[in-house]
Amino acid sequence: MTTSTSSQSLWQRVTxxxxxxxxxxxxxALYVLAxxxxxxxxxxxxxxxxxxxxxxxxxxxxxYRSRVAxxxxxxxxxxxxxVVLPYFGTLNPFYIDVATQAGIFxxxxxxxxxVVGFAGLLDLxxxxxxxxxxYAWGIFSTPQISEINPAWGPVDPVMFYPFLIIGLILGLITxxxxxxxxxxxxxxxxxxxxxxxxxxxxxxANNLDRPINITNGSQGIRAIERxxxxxxxxxxxxxxxxxxxxxxxxxxxxxVLIIVLLTVIVVAxxxxxxxxxxxxxxxxxxxxxxxxxxxxxxxxxxAFAIGASFAGVMGVVFASxxxxxxxxxxxxxxxxxxxxxVILGGMGSIPGAMLGxxxxxMLDLQILPxxxxxxxxxxxxxxxxxxxxxxxxxxxxxxxxxxxxxxIFRPEGLWPDERRREEQHEVEIADEELEADKAAK
Amino acid sequence: xALLEATNITKIFGGLVAVxxxxxxxxxGSIVSVIGPNGAGKTTxxxxxxxxxxxxxxxxxxxxxxxxxxxxxxxxxxxxxxxxQNIRLFGNMTVLENVLIGMHVxxxxxxxxxxxxxxxxxxxxxxxxxxALELLSFVGIADKRDELAKNLPYGDQRxxxxxxxxxxxxxxxxxxxxxxxxxxxxxxxxxxxxRRLRDERGITVIxxxxxxxxxxxxxxxxxxxxxxxxxxxxxxxxxxxxxxxIEAYLGKGAAGQAA
Numbered sequence: 149m150t151t152s153t154s155s156q157s158l159w160q161r162v163t164x165x166x167x168x169x170x171x172x173x174x175x176x177a178l179y180v181l182a183x184x185x186x187x188x189x190x191x192x193x194x195x196x197x198x199x200x201x202x203x204x205x206x207x208x209x210x211x212y213r214s215r216v217a218x219x220x221x222x223x224x225x226x227x228x229x230x231v232v233l234p235y236f237g238t239l240n241p242f243y244i245d246v247a248t249q250a251g252i253f254x255x256x257x258x259x260x261x262x263v264v265g266f267a268g269l270l271d272l273x274x275x276x277x278x279x280x281x282x283y284a285w286g287i288f289s290t291p292q293i294s295e296i297n298p299a300w301g302p303v304d305p306v307m308f309y310p311f312l313i314i315g316l317i318l319g320l321i322t323x324x325x326x327x328x329x330x331x332x333x334x335x336x337x338x339x340x341x342x343x344x345x346x347x348x349x350x351x352x353a354n355n356l357d358r359p360i361n362i363t364n365g366s367q368g369i370r371a372i373e374r375x376x377x378x379x380x381x382x383x384x385x386x387x388x389x390x391x392x393x394x395x396x397x398x399x400x401x402x403x404v405l406i407i408v409l410l411t412v413i414v415v416a417x418x419x420x421x422x423x424x425x426x427x428x429x430x431x432x433x434x435x436x437x438x439x440x441x442x443x444x445x446x447x448x449x450x451a452f453a454i455g456a457s458f459a460g461v462m463g464v465v466f467a468s469x470x471x472x473x474x475x476x477x478x479x480x481x482x483x484x485x486x487x488x489x490v491i492l493g494g495m496g497s498i499p500g501a502m503l504g505x506x507x508x509x510m511l512d513l514q515i516l517p518x519x520x521x522x523x524x525x526x527x528x529x530x531x532x533x534x535x536x537x538x539x540x541x542x543x544x545x546x547x548x549x550x551x552x553x554x555x556i557f558r559p560e561g562l563w564p565d566e567r568r569r570e571e572q573h574e575v576e577i578a579d580e581e582l583e584a585d586k587a588a589k
Numbered sequence: 590x591a592l593l594e595a596t597n598i599t600k601i602f603g604g605l606v607a608v609x610x611x612x613x614x615x616x617x618g619s620i621v622s623v624i625g626p627n628g629a630g631k632t633t634x635x636x637x638x639x640x641x642x643x644x645x646x647x648x649x650x651x652x653x654x655x656x657x658x659x660x661x662x663x664x665x666x667x668x669x670x671x672x673x674q675n676i677r678l679f680g681n682m683t684v685l686e687n688v689l690i691g692m693h694v695x696x697x698x699x700x701x702x703x704x705x706x707x708x709x710x711x712x713x714x715x716x717x718x719x720x721a722l723e724l725l726s727f728v729g730i731a732d733k734r735d736e737l738a739k740n741l742p743y744g745d746q747r748x749x750x751x752x753x754x755x756x757x758x759x760x761x762x763x764x765x766x767x768x769x770x771x772x773x774x775x776x777x778x779x780x781x782x783x784r785r786l787r788d789e790r791g792i793t794v795i796x797x798x799x800x801x802x803x804x805x806x807x808x809x810x811x812x813x814x815x816x817x818x819x820x821x822x823x824x825x826x827x828x829x830x831x832x833x834x835i836e837a838y839l840g841k842g843a844a845g846q847a848a
Contacts, residue, residue: 414704421703421710422689422696429679429690436677439639441665441694441757450700 168215176214180207180224184232191239195522198514201243204228205250205506209499209563229405234398244397248469250509251404252462255411257489257505258498259458262415264487265496265565266424267451268431269331270339272483273346277456279478280322281315281463283353283363286473289373295361308375311464319460323453331448346483354475368474372467375399400469407465408502411458416498418454427451485512492554494561503563511550516543590653592617592793593638593669593761598647600630600637607633609817610646615761615795620787622796622804624828625814626837631797632674634814635763639671640664652760666694670754671763674797676746680739684730684749687738688721691756724752727789728782744775751782761793762786768800776800780807805829813837 166175183204190197211224237244256278263271285308287293293300303311330341357365377395418424426447429437438444467473485508493504523539554562593615600608608630615621623631636642638649640661648657656664670691679687696717698710725731728748733741738749747767754762767783768776780803786792798804804811811828813821815837821828828834 417703417706418700421714422693422698423700423703425682425686425690426693428682428686432679432681433677435641435661436673436679437690438661439641439665439671439673439677440691440753441662442690443660443662 172214172216176211180228187236193242195518202510209503244401246513248401248404250506251408252466253509254502254505255408255458255462256486257501258411258415259455260486261490261501263451263455264490267427272339272343274486275478275483276346276349277319277322277459278463279349280318281460282467282473284315284318285311285464285467286369286372290369292364292369305373305375312461315460315464316457319457320453323456327449327452331445350475350478370472372471374468494564497563497565500561500563594650596648598637598644600633600642601645606817611819617793619809620794620807621810622798622808623812624804629814630817631814635765668760670757670759672750672754672765674765678738683735684738685721685734687749687753688724688756689717691753692717724755728752763795765797
């Protein structure tokens, strides 16, 4: 305890002058500028770029937390995420893809955070709602639809946009359908049922190719349509030469960015409303909350459905971006991964969930594979690593270890909600008092 | 017409008859107490009235509606609020937020209004905040509105629980041992507050209490429970001299000596 407070005060001593006043403006501008220059001058795919890239993404969260004027944050955000990052993406398309993935999972983590963090309902099958959205667009935009009824043909790709709303509604409906029977359960029981539900959706997708071929079973759905690019001709007229794939990468990047922005706004507003307060009350003390007239099941259902609807929208985007989906895309590990993002970032905390999503996605797609690659090179170069040891096999182990270490040393998450931090510390203090009592005896 | 009418309430846990055929009426605008030795079934009776337990037998009629078997939140929304014997505040929320939670049933901003920061929502929130502040000053802790509820001293936590209960504009408030663990000075203040609830706000009060001085000074009617049954009912004078009540509290024989 004493060590953690003193290290915290040291941290604060370093960051306090930089988080407010004119120094903060300079620091943030310099930070973003430095990262941008480093990225744009060295767009190769290697570990150092990875690290700068992570720092670059982090700059947005640092800016969010600093006490600077709102317009300055907006300008920084627009410059960094709206201009620098996409431009960097044209130099090295790998990173724009990573950023898009991180965005997709940020929205998912924010959605799951409503369920787990705000309302305190442990949902282990969250990816099911994601799958529903993805399969909806996958089936309706491809000739797969004709398998269901030969008279039907795939919808026009421009229908992608209304399908974002349809995905939202489908997620919502699925959330309510699952929630209605199970939300009377509490804690562990709820977790098990949602876990089962997640698996059921995957297994259904895997087996619904007979008697009527709806999902094309384990082979998945291929050649999923992308929406037509609306302003592509104008861009070409400007003299910018870019092939379709590049343009689509940028398109999906911006689309995801917009959806994440909307998600953050919606989630933050809900949190600070009568609904958010009711969720928090239910999480803290269900009996007392109900005694204040809060309808328990209805509020929980609302949390479940709202969380699910974000996943539904992102499912549509994901299917269209990936062009291909199959049942293993939506397995339990995916749900656990999203949950890990929420917990790693800090349950109930909006910047926490975003940070968690970015870090886990980076680890998954970039940093861990890179470390494995570096180790393999060293192995090939004759470093004393046994030949049977295959570093790529150990990525998940490293990830797991990281989680364990995090939970031991920072159980409240990387960027906890202020209140949640208190809850954690309460437990610690109580523990210490117990220890002190024992020592006294 | 009676505000609250509980008829022949029975609640059984396994082999234990916690509340046995209790009939209980409360007139609007009154302060009534339910007393009895520990384990007499007082809190269980409260839990039946507020819908936490469903009665095995009997009916509860409140404000002209048969609320037997209703859910807790429905009963609370109809205007019956309570405090808890072992204080159940939302400890990690601020004092003000606790009161706002109590107002939940009166806030109607739609989800769209919340997402788009609609005028109804903004205005409603501002109004709710003002009302919450007014309630906090009524119970005397307005200056602590931004503290976390769990950091309040004990007496203030009791006050906050009452303010939270008042936030729903209840017709009736059930107070479960509101002065438990208080010193005489704090008890006197609490007594004052309970009286003001009725006199200034017109809220009917039912009280479970062990402090006999408080009970005798404030109640207009008293019901006595023992082993789950109602053994006596009447005004202060009648209860004070009732031999069965003295027996329940002091044991057999005491009644004879007292008389």
